[in-house]
Amino acid sequence: MVKDRIFTLQQIIESENNFIRKYSQKKILSIAGEKIANYLYEYFSSKKILFICGKGNNGMDGINAFGYLKSRKVKVEKFIINNSNKNNICFEELNKKVSKNNLIIDCIFGTGLNRKIKGDFEKIIKLINISKKKIISVDVPSGVNGNNGQISSCVVNASKTIVMGLNKPAYFLLPSKSFCGDLIFLDLGLKPPKDCSPKVSLIRKNLFVKKVPKFGINTNKYKKGHVLVIGGEMSGASRIAAISARKVGAGLSTIAVIKRYLKFYNSIDPGTILKEFNFNLLENKDVLVIGPGLGRSVRKSEIIKIIQTFTRPIVIDADAISIFKNHKVEFYNLLTKKKDIVVTPHEGEFKRVFNFPDKDKIKSSLKASENINNTVLFKGNDTVVTFPDKEVFIDNNATQTLATAGTGDMLCGLIAGFLAQKMDFKSAIQTSLWINGKLSKIKKNVIIEDFLSSIPTVLSLIKNNN
Template sequence: METWDSASPAVLLTPAQMAEADRLAVASGVSGATLMANAGGAVAREIESRWTPRPVTVLCGPGNNGGDGFVIAAALRAARWPVTLTLLGDASRLSGDAARFFAAWNAPVAEPEPACLKGAGLVVDALFGAGLNRTIDGVAAELLHAVRDAGAPVVAVDIPSGVDGATGEVRGVAAPAALTVTFFRMKPGHLLLPGRGLCGDVVIADIGIPEEAARASGARAWANRPGLWRLPPPGVADHKYSRGHVLVVGGGMSGAARLAARGARRAGAGLVSLFCPPQVFTVCAADAPGTLVFPAKDAADETVFRELLADPRRNAVVIGPGHGEPPRLRRRVLDILAARRACVLDADVFSAFAEAPASLFRAVAGAGPVVLTPHEGEFARLFPDLSGDRLTRARAAAERAGAVVALKGADTVIAAPDGCAAVNANAPPWLATAGAGDVLAGIIAAFLAQGMAAAAAAAAAVWLHGAAAGRFGPGLIAEDLPETLPAVLRALGGGAGAN
């Protein structure tokens, strides 16, 4: 795949990579105390810019996250906010910069119990950061349950306590935040569910870590957004063939293939051919005059399909949506892969190869660019043994399949065989509608046909798909997505995207 820049603002750092970035910052001459002071000061400024002074309870943990909390408490008190500070654990066990900032707090410290929240108009959650590696229980769990029940807005320092920064999973309990202030770069847990749903607004604060620390961190994940990829800009000398020719291989459920074809056309493919069984030719031919429709001669005919595939101008293929007929589908997929066409394998493909996924992966190994687009149920058919969080599973699947995998969902993960991955977070709830995935398959194929690398094509298509749904709003149906796509492309600057 094309290289994504590890120093990009879109890069996601795991907690371990963030710790390495901190270490590199200190090695470059930025003191740990300066980093902590900058972090706490950034959170305090965000609070003061959003809320008027009110009683605030600052919940501090025993590590550096708690140290940030001590700085926040001092800053708000200096700004004449009524502050209650509580510390989880024994103050004598604090160390390093956290101990230094706690020592500067010359005011009472409340017990870490629900009573410390009484009368609070705001709660600062500085108990545990993104690096939490255990399940929250005991006093900490009781305190977070009380925060959830209190009803006051919560500001999370780094990430809501209880959310795993690497996976987005909740370790025991977590209190939803209205605002999360994180530092230097986002973590995967800010975008992966359920963590994303608990973070509220996420602000990334510059605390003085050198930009080079991101490149040196070894990061392999990014937030999916424009700038991570660039759409191929149309040239003045382009013609329909130079903009790519997508072949959609349909089946008896013709609506899915027609949606894929419409998505491909709106995403810029110069031509789209739709191959279909003879019994649905009339409805396919009547659907959109700009789509070239080719029917099989009869129910057993494969000659037309093979003739279409043999034409090198048809340089990207979509197969699976509404196809049915597993034995025939398997043969056609293997023919497409043998022809080395760029392709999107979707929907029924995953059921067709569920009994023998290795045969698919062997064929992919000698093929052109391939993108697999399963949702969770389809993913389990091809990769029943893979477990863990979505980012881990998508990466493992991409490596095994030798293909880009777009694991679809509200937090779609696009993973390449080399371990690079993007996490998408712009999909609105109303995108969960029948046929939306068929449109996505067509958009990806259009970008492949225009020469984009497979991972970039999939990432761009997923983001644009979500952006189109968000632009249309509630009431969306799949047919609306292709028609809304041009407005999103125009907003990106003529379709070229940002860089």
């Protein structure tokens, strides 16, 4: 579905140009204005509405919508910022119009903004924001870069943003997503260009719901897979990963630690196996998790040898990433020789081993995935997952509730648990992120113990397709 796809500015321009070649620019502007007006008429016709319009196509969308609403006798006004008045804006007039209207429609700048907002435009945006009036932005809130989610020094803080036909990255990436409010999708009849690279999509349940493992009565714990977690001095993180894997169906979880750390695991979950580490333990395991709870005292050479030796899927997180901070090329060379690896850094860990100056999270993730020829799951409230085939997914299901100790370790365990049951790589990651997001929306979930206890409930929503 187009609603589940995300398109770069270049892809959207190509789509619009294809439409214009077939019809005309006047037609697309007319359709946009009419669709905006229809939405506002349906939900806000009793309000006093003020359109604040810039000089570009975004402003024209607003002017056209204004005309449609005026013809329907809606109480509507407009304030146009154009070449003739941009250096001599009548703020007294604008103040009066803002004061007497209930709803402000922001049509100042569109998705193509790539410069700093200053001068009178900055004053206008600040005036709109401090008015405390309800604001609906058309296309993107003015001050947002639609392509990469970055914001200018000032930005309209919208309660809703009207999506003009195709989703843009800014709706789902930080910091811009926090200024967009609720998204209102309007179908303008635009068709995505045939060649969409990279292909970027939202994670939705329909991607994986039919692929979640289900076992018959003849199954046993060995058929459901065995996850091996390499533990360390931080026993809690390793235990969370091991428990999470079993919570989603893995038959067995083993934590392997070197002898001097065994004492930290006295209170291990009774269903998790604890072993003193030796390389023979890497045999006959279905998935390896390395990083959660590892600590900084483990030697890099040991991590390298473990990764080189293991021949099945690997989830790499936390300290197993950070240890390569000053050895980036070595990290890349290690992973490019392997397959079926997912690296799951948060922002700090990502910067340590990839450290790209580009603020575009999608571009950075693509480059990181290319460097290691494996999957990169760049965590955050705007998690971006990039696969080696350059297919990208953004997870917009999670809330800030996940910002608590242990949720990253839980995610590693979820991924490993599904991979152990022979779920395909993409689906295992998509399912795990979706579960993570659902867990974050359960009100009683505050700390990691709450999240872990709710995993079976959320998993049943998938298996029952609810």
